[in-house]
Amino acid sequence: MQFKNVKLIYLREMRDQLRDRRTLFLIAVLPLLLYPLLGTSFFQLTQFLQKVEARVLVVGSRQLRSAEWLPPLIEDDRFAQPLFDQAEWHEKIEVLTPRDFPDLADDLRKGKDLPTDGKQEPISADEAAFDAAAKELLDSGRVEAILVFPNGFEERLVEVRRALVERTAAAGTSFPSPIILYNSPDDKSQVTQLRVLQVLQRWRGEVTEQNxxxxxxxxxxxxxxxxxxxxxxxxxxxxxxxxxxxxPFFVFIWALTGAFYPAVDLCAGEKERGTLETLLTSPALRREIVWGKLLTVMTFSVVTAILNLGSLGLTGKFVIDNLSKTGAFNAIDALSLPPLPSLLWLAVALIPISALFSALCLACAAFARSTKEGQYYLMPIMLVTMPLMMLPMSPGVELNLGNSFVPVTGMVLLLRSVIEGQYAEALRFVVPVLAVTFICCMLAIRWAEEQFNRESVLFRESERLELGRWLVHLVRDRQATPSFAQASLCVALILIVQFFVSLSAAAPDEFTFAFLAKMLIVSQLACVFAPAILMTIMLTREPARTLLLQRTPRWGHLFGVVALALALHPVVVRAAEYIGSLYPIPEATVHAAQQIEGALNSVPDMWIVPGWLIALALMALLPAVCEELAFRGFVLSGFRHVGHKWWAIVLSAVAFGFVHTFLHQKISATMMGVIIGYVAVQTESIWPCILLHTVHNSLQLSVHKAAQIATANPESPLAFLLSGEDPLIYRWPTVALCAAIAASILWNLHGVRHSRTAEEQLEEARQQQGRRSGVPA
Known part of the structure; x- marks a missing residue:
């Protein structure tokens, strides 16, 4: 790759983008105008809210006038001024009485007889008339709230006061309490209700003080x-x-949106303008074209984030200072502009984050047929990145080794520590955070390069969707294997069905094996197996090829995967312990595992079938068959149209991990899914995958049970391998030896010649041509 060509393409794209008035307005002008306009609108709204006045109807206020010792609640058609936290609300709330509504006066006076002791009593005719009158006033907006003092309220207050003075017990337990009626959908009514409630609480405190x-x-x-x-x-x-x-949250959001629209214009826009073909026929390599466009998108991403940050900071400072002058905020609590070191660290973090977002947006934009279709891809990108940016804002989420391995989240947590001045804490995890970000950047850039290397992607024609013809096309023009979109849809359907099944399944009071067996059968057959098999039958022309059932497995492969499962067991157990140290296991997960273990220990024998064999069939064989047919069959076959087998293997492994329940299961299943996916591609048969999965799950159950037997019988042969706090089978020399054996078995599979899809053959030919001649493919 020549940097000179990258520079020329970068300058070309920058010149074209700077000539586009829409891009300049979106990137440069809009951030400078948006936040000052929002600040101006806020002040206008504040002035409008200050003019709002409320009306409160008080029913039964005559009961408060005969007791001279009561502190004043109402003075001159207003609530008493000392009862308000803010003095201006004293003039904004007007107190009305039933005589102000002569058309409803008789019905409103009946409110004094309302039952207010919390009992559900039959509604009388008087109560119904009062409810109808109150609802009419609130719905029409003639009052914002109605305060009702029921009959007997004053007598009860006097009785309680007399009991306190005479040191005797007050007769009865019930106490008629005031009622505040309001209309919750009306924001003005709801705010008024809160103000009246504060007034009554303060008045109650004064009554208590008088007593x-x-x-x-x-x-x-x-x-x-x-x-x-x-x-x-x-x-x-x-x-x-x-x-x-x-x-960090706002800066990363701005960086993402600043990268998306230029990327769409540079790729999908050039398709529509017809200038992409001219660029592809230039002497520049496809990689050089991608890097030139990537640097352009990164430039706009960084500039957008910086301009938004500067405009928001200055506007926010101006607004808060003016509010502090009016008393809305204390001057001491008013935020000042962020310190300069914080802004410098944000600028440094913008480089890798902008590179990641720019590569993702560039790849999606290259895949789009038109700018309109490209704009639709912003939502999926936001759905993936938003949770990663919002997770650090949750309480209890801190920077540690486990969180530093999460893309985007680790960078946000690192920035939090640096801005707060915790440099020593940030220095401990800066290497894993930067390493994960760099790897994600390179993968995203590689994905963008592959999009530009595929002629079928770059020159796809725009199409108009007609639902009827599209459904007919899916059935009539079925391909031999599923497409990438169909495989993705299968994963989505599995996750959705799992979600609704988990919501509908209520946990019993006693977790029994019968309940566990029912949940396993439903979750595997209905959630995993059924969507994959139905989509295979309906959407593919060769179901056996899709599910890898057309080839008889070799005996050597079957023996090899059994040995592979045995060798991987100590490695998987040690890896699970390391994952548990990175991400502490919640108590709910531990409790669920204990319930499952207890249910498996109580499996009854059925006829001549022992209980342990039933447990293995449900926990090992059933998931192996259903999950392998779904993820190494339908899903992997569809993902292989991406263009490279490793993309398909990794994507199907990630999907396989997502369908598991707990976080630790997701990580372990993803790593195991990569190995099983590789076995599926190399052997071109689903049977070795099912066997490997079955043996792997069986070992998880059998070795745990054997360890319990070995601990109970120290003289047994198993005790030498499995007993003690540090069993011999899980010591690091044994784990290293088993890892070497597993690697050698996988390496032997590497030499197996497997059939490649058309996309994989085209990718391999392009790579060979590039290695031989160095010219663009």
Missing amino acids: LNASNVPVEATTPFELFPRDVAQAQQRQAAVWSKVL
Whole structure:
């Protein structure tokens, strides 16, 4: 690859993009105008809200006037001013009485007889008339809330006061409480209800204080001590904690959106304009074209994020300063602009993140037939990246070795630590975070290069979807094996069916083997096996080829996968322990595993079939058959149309991991899925995969049971291998030896000549041509 060609393509694409007024407005002008306009709109909205006034109808207020000792609740058609937290609300809430509504006065006065002791009593005619009148007032907007003091409220207050003064017990237990009626869909009514509730709570406190004073009980007796939490963090540290949660999320979102639209214009847009063919016929290699376009998209991604950050920061600072002057915020609590080191670290992190997002967007844009179709791909990219960016904002998610291996999430957590000034903590995990980000960047760039190397992708014609013809085409023009889209749809259907089955399955009071067997059969047959088999029959022309059933397995392959499963067992167990140290196992997962183990220990014998054999059939054989036919059959056959066998193997392994329940199962299943997928591609038969899967699952169950027997019988031969805290079979020398044996078995499979798809043959021919001549393929 020549950097000179990359530079020429980069300058060409930058010049074309800078000539596009729409791109310039979206990338440069819009960020500078958007946030000041939002700030102006916020101030206008604030002024509008300050003019809002509310009306509250009070029913039964006459009961509060005869007791002179009661603190004032209503004064001059307003609630008493000392009862408000903010003085301006005293003038904004107007108090009305039933006489202000002569058309409904008689019905509204009946509210004093409402039952308010929480009992469900039959509704009388008076209560129904009151409910109808109150609903009419609230729905019409004539009042925002109705406060009802039921009959007997004053008498009960007097009785409680007399009991306190005379040191006697108050008669009865029920107490008629005030009712606040409001209309929850109306935001104004809901806010008014909250204000009235605060007024009543403060008034109740004053009533309590009057009663205590009358009974010669100090008010301090109700609160023998006060709580004074004190934050030892400095103001700069508190502000850094806020910025560390906000800045990385918004900056990465801006980087993603800033990369997407230029990528669509550079790929799908050039298809529509007819300029892509001219670029492909130039002396530049396809890789050089991709890198030139990638640098262009990265430039716009970084510039978009920086401009948005600067515009939002200045606008936010201006808004908060003005609000602090009006008293909405304390000047001490007002946020200042982020410190300069934080902005520098964000700028540094933008480079790899923009490269990752730019490569993803470039590959999706190259796959699109038109700009309209390319814009649809923003949603899938957002659905994948948004959870990774939002996960660090969850409570308890911290930077550790396990989280540093999660793409995007590790970078966000690293930035959080740096912005908060925890440099020593960030330095410990900077290497794994950067390594994972670099690997993801290179994979994304490689994917983009493969899209540009495929003529069938670059020159796909735009089409209009007609549902009827498309359904007929799926059945009439079926291919021998499923397409990539059909394989992806199969994975989605499996996940959706699993989701609804898990929601509908209620856990019993006692976790028995019968319940476990029913759940296993339903989850495997209905959730995994049925979608794959139905789609194979309906959408493919050669079901046996799709499910890898057309070739009889070799005996050498069968013996080899059994040896492979035996050799992999210690490695898998040690890997599971390491995964558990990276991601601590939740208590719910441990409890579920204990329930499953208890159910398996109580498997009954059925006729002449022993219980342990039934357990192996359900836990080992059934998942092996269903999952292999689905993921190494239908899904892997569809993913092989991507163009390279390793892309298909890895993607099918990731899909295989996703269908498992717990996080640790997902990771272990993904790693095991890569090995089984490789065996499926090399042997071109599903039977070695089923056998490998069955033996692997059987070993997980059998070795655990044998370890229990060995611990109980120290003199048995099994005790030499499996007993003790560090069994011989799981020691690191044994694990290293078993790993070497497994690698040698897989290497022997590497020499097996397997049949390649048309996409794989084209990719192999292109690579050979590039190695021989060095000219673009």
